[in-house]
Amino acid sequence: xxxxxxxxxxxxxxxxxxxxxxxxxxxxxxxxxxxxWKGMNVFYLYxxxxxxxxxxxxxxxxxxxxxxxxxxxxxxxxxxxIYERETVDKFSWxxxxxxxxxxxxxxxxxxxxxxxxxxxxxxxxxxxxxxIRLVLPNSEASEANLQRxxxxxxxxxTMLNDSNFQTLLGQDSYTIDLxxxxxxxTPQTSDDTIESxxxxxxxxxxxxxxxxxxxxxIIDVNGxxxxxxxxNGFVRDFESELNAAFLTFANANIQHLVLxxxxxxxxxxxxxxxLGSMITGQFTGQVFTKLEFNENFDTSFxxxxxxxxxGQGINSLxxxxxxxxxxxxxxxxxxxxxxxxxxxxxxxQIGTTTTGxxxxxxxxxxxSDFNRQGANPNHTYAMQPLVAISVNRNDGQVPSxxxxxxxxxxESPIFFGEIGNPTEPLLAAALDEIANxxxxxxxxxxxxxxxESNDLIPFSKEMYIDRDIPMLWNNxxx
Numbered sequence: 001x002x003x004x005x006x007x008x009x010x011x012x013x014x015x016x017x018x019x020x021x022x023x024x025x026x027x028x029x030x031x032x033x034x035x036x037w038k039g040m041n042v043f044y045l046y047x048x049x050x051x052x053x054x055x056x057x058x059x060x061x062x063x064x065x066x067x068x069x070x071x072x073x074x075x076x077x078x079x080x081x082i083y084e085r086e087t088v089d090k091f092s093w094x095x096x097x098x099x100x101x102x103x104x105x106x107x108x109x110x111x112x113x114x115x116x117x118x119x120x121x122x123x124x125x126x127x128x129x130x131x132i133r134l135v136l137p138n139s140e141a142s143e144a145n146l147q148r149x150x151x152x153x154x155x156x157x158t159m160l161n162d163s164n165f166q167t168l169l170g171q172d173s174y175t176i177d178l179x180x181x182x183x184x185x186t187p188q189t190s191d192d193t194i195e196s197x198x199x200x201x202x203x204x205x206x207x208x209x210x211x212x213x214x215x216x217x218i219i220d221v222n223g224x225x226x227x228x229x230x231x232n233g234f235v236r237d238f239e240s241e242l243n244a245a246f247l248t249f250a251n252a253n254i255q256h257l258v259l260x261x262x263x264x265x266x267x268x269x270x271x272x273x274x275l276g277s278m279i280t281g282q283f284t285g286q287v288f289t290k291l292e293f294n295e296n297f298d299t300s301f302x303x304x305x306x307x308x309x310x311g312q313g314i315n316s317l318x319x320x321x322x323x324x325x326x327x328x329x330x331x332x333x334x335x336x337x338x339x340x341x342x343x344x345x346x347x348x349q350i351g352t353t354t355t356g357x358x359x360x361x362x363x364x365x366x367x368s369d370f371n372r373q374g375a376n377p378n379h380t381y382a383m384q385p386l387v388a389i390s391v392n393r394n395d396g397q398v399p400s401x402x403x404x405x406x407x408x409x410x411e412s413p414i415f416f417g418e419i420g421n422p423t424e425p426l427l428a429a430a431l432d433e434i435a436n437x438x439x440x441x442x443x444x445x446x447x448x449x450x451x452e453s454n455d456l457i458p459f460s461k462e463m464y465i466d467r468d469i470p471m472l473w474n475n476x477x478x
Contacts, residue, residue: 032381033068033077035366036094043364043469044092045386046083047294053081074381089386091359091461098375098382101363105268105464107210107235109457110172112203113139114146115263118165118451119413121153122192128160128450129153129179129194130169131413134232134263136210144201149416152176153194162450170456173204183414189447192414212264213241217420218252221435227254227317228427230419231275234267234333236466239274239308246278246315257317258430259337260325260419262351262411265454265461266332269360269390272463273302274314276341280304281316289340290395291360291388291465298470300388321346323430326403327411329452331355332463335398336390343393349405350429355461356402359386362465388465407433412446 040053047053058064071077078094079085095101103109113136121127132150135141153160154177155168168174178199184191212233219226227249231242249257257279273288283304291300307313324338326349335354341347364383366376375382391397409429417424422431454460 028378029073030065030068031376032074032366032379033071035376035381036074036077036383037068037081039364039366039370039383040078040081040385042296042370043294043362043385043387044081044083045294045359045388046089047296049083050081078383089359091357091361092383092385094381094383097380098363098365099380101382101384104457104460105235105363105462106237107212107233109208109210110205111136111139111208111210112205113137113141113208114176114203115453116152117411117413117449117453118160119446120162120448120450121194122189122447126161126163127153127194128162128165129181129413130160130165130176131181131416133411133416133452134214134419136208139208140203140206144203146201148419149413151179151181151194151413153179153196165451166456169453173202175200175202181413189414192447211238211241212267213238213245215260215420216245216248218249218254219422219431221256221431224256224434225252225254226256226258226431226434227252228258228260228420230260230263232261232264234264234269234271234275234463236268236271236309239271240310240312242271242275243278243308243312243315246317249317250315254317256321256323256434257319258323258325258427260427261330261334261337262325262327262426263329263452263454264331264334265329265355266334266357266463268464268466269302269333269336270309270466272333272337273340274305274308275337277304277306277314278316279319279322279341280345281314281318283344286344287393289336290391290393292391293388293469300465300470319345321348323348323350323433325426325430326351326354326405328352328355328402328449329454330403331461332357332360335403336463338403339390339396339398340392342396348407348430348433349403350407350433351405351409351411351426353402353404354398356398356400357461357463358390358398358400360388360390360463360465361385362387362469384462384464387469390463410446414446 083089115134116130116132118130130152135146155174178197180195182193212235214232215230217228276288284306287301288304289302361384364370365372367374409426
């Protein structure tokens with residue numbers, strides 16, 4: 001981008017800040033709409049593909065004002081600026097309560113502690129059942145003694161189907177009706193049935209802070225110590241707990257690591273980069289991942305670090321190989337860790353194909369510099385648009401179709417297994433690979449998965465930037 005274009009952008013910001021909203025009935029909405037357009041014009045990753053975000057889109061203050069006033073809500077304007085919502089940008093959002101958004105990024109959500117997968121019932125194209133995949137500690141679900149692998153097929157007495165499960169399971173309080181999965185003693189699923197039980201469990205969502213370090217184990221495999229970690233979110237507030245888990249592994253002198261991110265939807269890039277340093281340690285200062293922005297910004301680099309955000313030294317394992325367990329629920333920052341480690345060490349991916357999200361977002365506030373400090377006190381709107389693409393050191397990107405495993409193992413509700421137990425199917429495949437060097441796939445026949453609990457939590461599959469982005473105003477001069 002040439003300097004004259006940059007100067008025009010700056011002048012446009014100055015002009016637009018002086019616009020008068022002539023619609024007295026909508027001046028508040030008009031002000032928020034002004035914030036939405038300006039923020040998207042500066043940061044949106046796909047700015048060049050949206051004609052209404054062009055720097056020369058408006059020739060006068062009045063034309064710009066009329067454009068803003070043609071939208072009756074900030075949400076409508078925001079959606080109008082999204083590039084190919086169904087296929088390209090499925091992850092940009094606007095919120096009217098950024099306090100709740102910040103709490104989500106801090107690991108605070110409304111939850112009953114039951115995580116689940118949703119499947120089509122065998123032989124049906126509409127009937128749905130759920131399988132509990134995790135029960136979070138000290139939660140409503142744990143107090144109700146729910147267990148991983150339990151099945152439910154109705155909520156509040158209504159049978160689940162493909163058109164009602166989001167509404168029924170999206171309630172703050174509901175009763176699940178347990179069921180039994182009957183495989184009729186055959187390996188194929190075509191004759192399987194879901195049989196209703198008489199037991200019901202009432203669950204209520206309450207504010208809950210989840211420690212993403214869900215499970216750590218040290219497993220002996222033919223005299224070798226294997227570290228196992230189920231890690232469910234890249235959250236800054238629990239970075240010390242993650243680092244402590246790696247200290248445990250280091251003290252046990254593990255020779256292999258199995259990193260389980262099958263249910264990890266993402267989080268902050270800073271923690272993801274630091275996790276890369278914990279797994280390795282021999283690449284401090286080298287590029288872990290690169291972020292590529294729109295024409296207003298320069299490329300940003302995240303390096304392998306020697307300390308975490310609290311100033312603690314990173315507990316590194318100096319491994320040259322890591323085994324990573326994935327599923328279709330593994331997204332964004334989880335995928336970035338796999339993709340960014342590949343140029344440096346051998347990454348053996350086990351499970352099923354990941355989500356396929358390489359874009360990162362940033363929270364945009366209504367302030368002079370779009371940061372949290374100085375945000376407009378008259379409203380709590382904020383945007384979380386996609387602002388960058390993550391690529392590894394060699395410019396390799398996570399494909400939109402997801403990362404394909406080296407060893408395919410399908411998690412099946414027929415037998416979930418206990419997390420961290422060597423017989424659990426995905427972990428068993430990793431341990432078999434460590435012990436025997438197996439390279440063949442192992443696909444368990446399963447019913448069709450159509451969703452999961454994270455799908456019901458807005459913004460859960462995010463990879464977000466929590467530091468300043470380098471602007472390009474002083475570069476690319478003629």
